[in-house]
Amino acid sequence: MTELTELGVKAIRDGVAAGDFSAVEVAEAFNAAVAEAAGLNAFIVTTPDHALEAAKKVDADRAAGKEPGKMAGVPIGMKDLFATKGVQTTAASHILEGFKPEYESTVSQKLWDAGAGMLGKLNLDQFAMGSSNETSYFGDVANPWRRNDGGNAKLAPGGSSGGSSAAVAARIAPAATGTDTGGSIRQPAAFTGISGIKPTYGRCSRWGIVAFASSLDQAGPMARSVEDCAIMLEAMAGFDPKDSTSLQLDVPAWAANLNADLKGKKVGIPREYRMDGTDEEILKSWDDGIAWLKDAGADVVDISLPHTKYALPAYYIVAPAEASSNLARYDGVRYGLRDLPEKAGLQDMYAATRAAGFGDEVKRRILIGTYVLSAGFYDAYYTQAMKVRTLIQRDFTEAFAKCDVILAPTTPTAAFALGDKLDDPLAMYLNDVFSVPASLAGLPAMSVPAGLNKDGLPLGLQIVGPAFDEQGVLNAGLAIEQRAGFTAKPEKWW
Amino acid sequence: MSVTREEVAKIAQLARINVDEKDLDHMVPEFNNILAWVEQLGEVDTSSVEPMTAVIEQKLRLRDDVVDADPLTGGGKRDAILANAPVAEHGFFGVPKVIE
Numbered sequence: 001m002t003e004l005t006e007l008g009v010k011a012i013r014d015g016v017a018a019g020d021f022s023a024v025e026v027a028e029a030f031n032a033a034v035a036e037a038a039g040l041n042a043f044i045v046t047t048p049d050h051a052l053e054a055a056k057k058v059d060a061d062r063a064a065g066k067e068p069g070k071m072a073g074v075p076i077g078m079k080d081l082f083a084t085k086g087v088q089t090t091a092a093s094h095i096l097e098g099f100k101p102e103y104e105s106t107v108s109q110k111l112w113d114a115g116a117g118m119l120g121k122l123n124l125d126q127f128a129m130g131s132s133n134e135t136s137y138f139g140d141v142a143n144p145w146r147r148n149d150g151g152n153a154k155l156a157p158g159g160s161s162g163g164s165s166a167a168v169a170a171r172i173a174p175a176a177t178g179t180d181t182g183g184s185i186r187q188p189a190a191f192t193g194i195s196g197i198k199p200t201y202g203r204c205s206r207w208g209i210v211a212f213a214s215s216l217d218q219a220g221p222m223a224r225s226v227e228d229c230a231i232m233l234e235a236m237a238g239f240d241p242k243d244s245t246s247l248q249l250d251v252p253a254w255a256a257n258l259n260a261d262l263k264g265k266k267v268g269i270p271r272e273y274r275m276d277g278t279d280e281e282i283l284k285s286w287d288d289g290i291a292w293l294k295d296a297g298a299d300v301v302d303i304s305l306p307h308t309k310y311a312l313p314a315y316y317i318v319a320p321a322e323a324s325s326n327l328a329r330y331d332g333v334r335y336g337l338r339d340l341p342e343k344a345g346l347q348d349m350y351a352a353t354r355a356a357g358f359g360d361e362v363k364r365r366i367l368i369g370t371y372v373l374s375a376g377f378y379d380a381y382y383t384q385a386m387k388v389r390t391l392i393q394r395d396f397t398e399a400f401a402k403c404d405v406i407l408a409p410t411t412p413t414a415a416f417a418l419g420d421k422l423d424d425p426l427a428m429y430l431n432d433v434f435s436v437p438a439s440l441a442g443l444p445a446m447s448v449p450a451g452l453n454k455d456g457l458p459l460g461l462q463i464v465g466p467a468f469d470e471q472g473v474l475n476a477g478l479a480i481e482q483r484a485g486f487t488a489k490p491e492k493w494w
Numbered sequence: 495m496s497v498t499r500e501e502v503a504k505i506a507q508l509a510r511i512n513v514d515e516k517d518l519d520h521m522v523p524e525f526n527n528i529l530a531w532v533e534q535l536g537e538v539d540t541s542s543v544e545p546m547t548a549v550i551e552q553k554l555r556l557r558d559d560v561v562d563a564d565p566l567t568g569g570g571k572r573d574a575i576l577a578n579a580p581v582a583e584h585g586f587f588g589v590p591k592v593i594e
Contacts, residue, residue, distance in 0.1 A: 099578050100577075100578065101578075102571075102574035102575075102577050102578070103566060103574075200550065201549050201550050202550050202552070215548075215549055216549075241555070241557065241564065242564060242566070242567060244554060244555065245548075245550070245552070247550065247552070248552070248555075307538070309534075310534065310535055310537075310538055313531060313532040313533075313534055313535050314532075314535060316528065316531075316532055317532055317535070324509060331510070332580060333579070333580070333587050333589055334575075334578070334579055334587060335578035335579060335580075336578070336580070337580070338580035338581070340590060344590060345590055345591070345592065346589055346590055346592045347510070349589070349590055350510040351507070351510045351511060351512040352512055354509075354510055354511045354512070355511050355512035355513070358511065363506075363511055363513075363521075364521070364524060364525075364528075366509050366511065367502070367505050367506060367509055367511070367521070367525065368525070368528060368529075370505050370508050370509040371497070371505050371525075371529075374505070374508070380536075381532070381535075383545050384535050384536070384538075384540060385532075385535060386545035386546045386547075387538075387540035387543045387544070387545045387546075388535055388538055388540065389545070389546040390543050390544060390545060390546045391538065391540070391543060393546065393549070425524060425527075425528065426527055426528065426531060440549075441549065442549035442550045467550055
C-alpha cells in the first residue's frame, strides 16, 4: 500500500470513500508522523484524539451509507489563530497562553462539518505578525527544506503561516489552514514548495479568527496541489451572518470546474515587479511561468501597476493601525494573561500585562499603529495610506481591463536562514513586497511551486485575479503546476 | 519627521504597554527607521482621491432587532464568557480596586 502520509486531500478522501483504507488508518498514520516531527516545532499543541474521533465518525458514516463530506477522512493542521472549542488558542502569544475558547470559529466548524479532523494547532508568527515564524512565543518553526550545500543551517518556513507550511511540506499534514493579511499564506507556501490560496476578501468568515488587521485578514487553504486547495477552499468558504464583511455569495464548484486550458485568456505581466535587486533565479522562474502559461494557450500582455512601490509602506501604516485597535482587547481582564504588580491599580495592570504578554514585533506594531492614529498625525499617515490604497486598487482594476490574471513572483528570494533578518524589521517587511498589493486590494491570489533554485530550495509563482475570480486564479495555477512538474520534496532530517 | 525618546515613551503609555529605558534604546531608532520609510507615501498626489472605506464594496447588513438573533452571539452566556477570565467573582470580571 502507498504510504498514507504521502497522500493529499483528494487522494485521501477518495481512497476512504472507495474503501482502499479507513479514515482511522489515515488519522493514525498522520498522528504518528506528527509525533515524530517535534524537531520542526510546527505544532503548538497536538490533538491526536480530535483527528481520531473525526475519522471514526467518517468510517461509521461510510458504513451506514451516508454521503461523505468534501473533506471526509482528511486530518488537517489548524493554524493557531482559529478559535477551537476547548483546545488552547494562542495566536502564538504569551498573552493568550492557556486560553481555551468556549466556541468554534466558523471556518474550522465548516471543516469539521465537511468531515475533516484536527491533528493539532499550528505554530505561527505572534498574532500573525512576521514573515519567518520567528516572532512566535512558542519558538521558531524550522523549514523542512535545507540548502544542498551540506550545511545544516535551519531555514525560515516563511510566515506568518509557518507551522502550516512546514507541516504540509514535511508530509505530517496533507493540508492546513492559513490566514493571509499581507502574504501570510503565499510567502510561506513559496518558501516550502507547496500551494496556497488567499481568496477574495470576505469569502471565508473571519468569525473566530484572532484579529490582526480586519480589513485585510482572510483565511485560505495550504496544500500540496492546486486541486487540493480548491477542494479545501470550498469547504472553508461561504456566507456567515456573524461576520459583517462576509460575502453573501454561493460557493462555486471550484474543484469540479478546474481547467488548465487557457486559450483566449490574457496573462498580465506587471512591469513594476521587475525590481532592482530581485534575485536572478526568481526572475528566471518568472520567465518559466510566462512560457508555461503561453504553452497552456494564454496570451501574455505587458501591464502597469504604477503604485506598486507604495503598497508596502501603505500596508505598514494600515495594518499596524488596525492591529493597535484590535489588540486593545488584551488587557488582563477578560481572558489570557494578567500581570498584577504589588499594589497596582487598573491602569498599571493593563500596562504590565501587555508588556509581559506581547512580543517585541507585536509591541512595535501596536506603537506604530497608535502613533499613526493619534491626533495631529491621523491625516498625514492613516488617511494618506487609505488614499494610496484606493490608488493601488484602481491600478488593479485598470490592469484587469487588459488581462484575466496577473503572474508575478511570490517572494523576492528563496527561504532565508533563521536569524538572518531578525535584527532588521524593515528588511523583514520587504519580503512581502510582491504579496502585499493583492492584499490591499482584497483580491484572490495564490502561490504555486515553480521549481528549485541552485541551492535546492523551492521558488513560488504568484497568480492574482480580479475580485471573486478564484476560478481563474486556480486554473492558471493548475496550468503552471502541470508544466512545472514539481515533485521534489525535502529529505527527512527531523 | 522623527520622534524623540520622550514621544515614544508617551505613545507606549497611550498604548498601555510598560517600556523601560532598555526597551527605548532599541525602540526609538527602529521607530524612526520605519517612519522615515513610510513617509515616501507623501510623494503620491492624492488630492483628488477618496480614502478607501471598504475593500470589497458591499451593503452592510443589519441583523434582526431581536434578542438571540443568533444563539451563539446572543445573551445567556455569562458562564462561558467568564470561563477564561483571570479572575471571575460573583458572576463578574474581577479587577483591582479602581476607586479609593
